[in-house]
Amino acid sequence: MRFKRPISVSPRKRSAPSWQRAPAARTVSLASAEQHTADSRPLETVSFRRKLARLTESGNLGWSVAALVFSAIALAPIIAIAVIALQPSGDTWPHLIANVLPGAVRRTLGLMLGVGLLTLLIGTGTAWLVTMYRFPGRRYFQWLLLLPLAMPTYIIAYCYLELFDYSGLVQTGMREAFGWRNAQDYWFPDIRSLGGAIFFMSMVLYPYVYITARASFIAQSICVIEVSRTLGRSASETFWQIALPLARPALAAGVALALMETLNDIGAVEFFGVHTLTVAVYDTWLDRGSLAGATQIACVMLTFVFVLLALERALRSGRRFHNTTGKYRDLPEDTLTGAKGWLATLACALPLVVGFVLPAAVLVSDAVAHISSGLSPAFWQAAIHSLGLSVAAAVLAVSFAVVLAYARRQTRSKLVHAASLAPAVSYAVPGTVLAIGLLIPLAGLDNRLDGVMRELFGVSTGLLLSGTAFAIVLAYTIRFLAASLGAVEAGMSKISRNIDAAGRTLGASIGEMLWSVHLPLLRPALGAAAMLVFVDSMKELPATLLLRPFNFDTLATQVFTLASLYRYEEAGLSALAIVLVSLAPVLLLHGMISRSRPGASVGKMIGVE
Numbered sequence: 001m002r003f004k005r006p007i008s009v010s011p012r013k014r015s016a017p018s019w020q021r022a023p024a025a026r027t028v029s030l031a032s033a034e035q036h037t038a039d040s041r042p043l044e045t046v047s048f049r050r051k052l053a054r055l056t057e058s059g060n061l062g063w064s065v066a067a068l069v070f071s072a073i074a075l076a077p078i079i080a081i082a083v084i085a086l087q088p089s090g091d092t093w094p095h096l097i098a099n100v101l102p103g104a105v106r107r108t109l110g111l112m113l114g115v116g117l118l119t120l121l122i123g124t125g126t127a128w129l130v131t132m133y134r135f136p137g138r139r140y141f142q143w144l145l146l147l148p149l150a151m152p153t154y155i156i157a158y159c160y161l162e163l164f165d166y167s168g169l170v171q172t173g174m175r176e177a178f179g180w181r182n183a184q185d186y187w188f189p190d191i192r193s194l195g196g197a198i199f200f201m202s203m204v205l206y207p208y209v210y211i212t213a214r215a216s217f218i219a220q221s222i223c224v225i226e227v228s229r230t231l232g233r234s235a236s237e238t239f240w241q242i243a244l245p246l247a248r249p250a251l252a253a254g255v256a257l258a259l260m261e262t263l264n265d266i267g268a269v270e271f272f273g274v275h276t277l278t279v280a281v282y283d284t285w286l287d288r289g290s291l292a293g294a295t296q297i298a299c300v301m302l303t304f305v306f307v308l309l310a311l312e313r314a315l316r317s318g319r320r321f322h323n324t325t326g327k328y329r330d331l332p333e334d335t336l337t338g339a340k341g342w343l344a345t346l347a348c349a350l351p352l353v354v355g356f357v358l359p360a361a362v363l364v365s366d367a368v369a370h371i372s373s374g375l376s377p378a379f380w381q382a383a384i385h386s387l388g389l390s391v392a393a394a395v396l397a398v399s400f401a402v403v404l405a406y407a408r409r410q411t412r413s414k415l416v417h418a419a420s421l422a423p424a425v426s427y428a429v430p431g432t433v434l435a436i437g438l439l440i441p442l443a444g445l446d447n448r449l450d451g452v453m454r455e456l457f458g459v460s461t462g463l464l465l466s467g468t469a470f471a472i473v474l475a476y477t478i479r480f481l482a483a484s485l486g487a488v489e490a491g492m493s494k495i496s497r498n499i500d501a502a503g504r505t506l507g508a509s510i511g512e513m514l515w516s517v518h519l520p521l522l523r524p525a526l527g528a529a530a531m532l533v534f535v536d537s538m539k540e541l542p543a544t545l546l547l548r549p550f551n552f553d554t555l556a557t558q559v560f561t562l563a564s565l566y567r568y569e570e571a572g573l574s575a576l577a578i579v580l581v582s583l584a585p586v587l588l589l590h591g592m593i594s595r596s597r598p599g600a601s602v603g604k605m606i607g608v609e
Contacts, residue, residue, distance in 0.1 A: 154267025366572025491525025
């Protein structure tokens with residue numbers, strides 16, 4: 001091979017040994033000295049600065065900071081309660097331990113135990129019946145069994161007091177029919193008791209277990225059930241040995257939700273005469289004027305919440321089951337005929353009648369009988385307050401949820417992902433506890449702002465935050481942020497990340513992608529999230545009672561006030577309005593459960609058999 005010109009190879013230049021180098025080679029410039037100083041800093045500082053620079057360059061810094069701020073707002077009430085409770089309060093704590101806490105804790109534990117067992121029995125049993133068997137009315141019970149979820153516990157309590165109390169319709173009719181003069185002439189079960197509270201509250205809280213249990217039963221693979229039946233197991237043995245263990249995580253989640261609602265309730269337990277920890281917080285703060293004592297009782301309630309969450313997580317840990325087959329067909333349904341079929345119908349009809357039909361009939365009767373007096377200016381003012389607060393809370397909660405979910409999607413920061421778990425904790429916190437924890441920092445901000453305005457301008461601002469509807473809206477937002485966040489994250493998980501990559505390739509910023517791409521695709525999820533927060537806010541009673549300004553009523557507080565004054569009939573219209581508004585998410589849940597099973601037929605999705 002010939003080259004056009006010779007290739008000359010220059011000899012490699014060897015550097016002199018370090019001891020022969022000139023002294024000038026050892027001098028260090030100012031820039032290199034600064035670089036050497038930066039390199040000698042701790043690795044944690046360098047790593048943090050690199051991550052911060054990476055977040056700034058990618059445009060994720062603002063979203064990460066916003067997510068951390070919103071998470072801090074959600075955790076602020078819990079932190080405030082812990083701080084206040086640790087401060088010395090004189091002889092308040094010994095008094096609470098000696099006179100208040102023993103009875104309140106005992107009644108709270110008894111109520112939670114009874115409600116947990118009864119909701120587990122009713123919810124699991126009805127879910128298995130409508131999923132695995134055919135019987136008269138089964139097609140309608142699939143969605144009718146969800147209706148008690150639209151009935152708040154304090155409304156069903158006052159409805160049954162109107163029916164079964166001493167001056168109620170039933171006992172009055174019995175005395176007139178048999179000539180009895182007073183309660184000593186006959187025996188009638190006292191519903192103003194722990195047993196009455198357990199029974200009637202379970203009738204409206206069992207749908208939490210029914211929803212999760214039925215979703216779990218529907219999602220189970222046909223192969224598992226077929227193998228069980230092939231091995232000679234009967235339908236009942238398949239339920240106890242196969243389906244029930246597989247559904248254990250879902251059942252634990254459903255029971256935990258029911259118990260959280262039980263712990264949060266203040267209206268039903270007050271009407272039934274069961275003084276739980278929630279009532280103790282309310283009485284200690286408003287009746288005895290002891291904020292320190294109420295805060296310490298709230299810490300005891302927080303202990304209940306964290307223990308409940310830990311038990312629920314322990315029951316679900318190590319119990320994740322995955323189907324390894326894509327074989328999904330309609331589940332085998334046994335037909336129950338004769339007496340068995342009618343017994344199944346009766347088992348599904350009883351909780352529906354007690355939890356929804358009878359209370360709804362009482363509400364309709366009261367509303368029709370007092371329609372002229374019910375449509376008073378006080379009713380319309382309470383309705384406007386409820387609508388305004390609920391709409392504001394829905395908008396704020398959905399906005400918070402979008403920021404939290406989008407920040408988790410756009411960044412890999414472990415801190416941001418961990419902080420986004422704060423809404424789950426705030427949802428489990430009872431409304432009374434949340435109200436106390438929120439009032440403390442808001443009152444502090446009001447006092448500081450008022451002091452600054454007095455010093456600078458000589459003007460008193462008063463209570464701008466803690467004494468207005470702002471506190472109620474913020475409480476609704478924090479309490480129900482988990483519901484909106486779950487709906488938004490579910491919708492965002494269906495958007496492919498390839499869309500994000502394509503948008504960034506075309507030069508769109510993170511904010512532009514959210515506004516132009518993600519939000520239009522998230523409209524159904526955003527609507528569902530807003531509706532859930534709106535309805536929950538319409539029904540919320542404990543936080544509203546404690547945070548409302550003077551002479552400020554919502555539909556929920558109006559029902560509570562009128563029922564407390566034994567003016568049951570006048571509360572019918574307000575209670576009926578709350579129930580009608582609450583029916584919308586119930587019907588939405590039915591559609592979501594019906595479409596939750598992979599491979600479900602179209603007929604199953606629309607309820608056609």
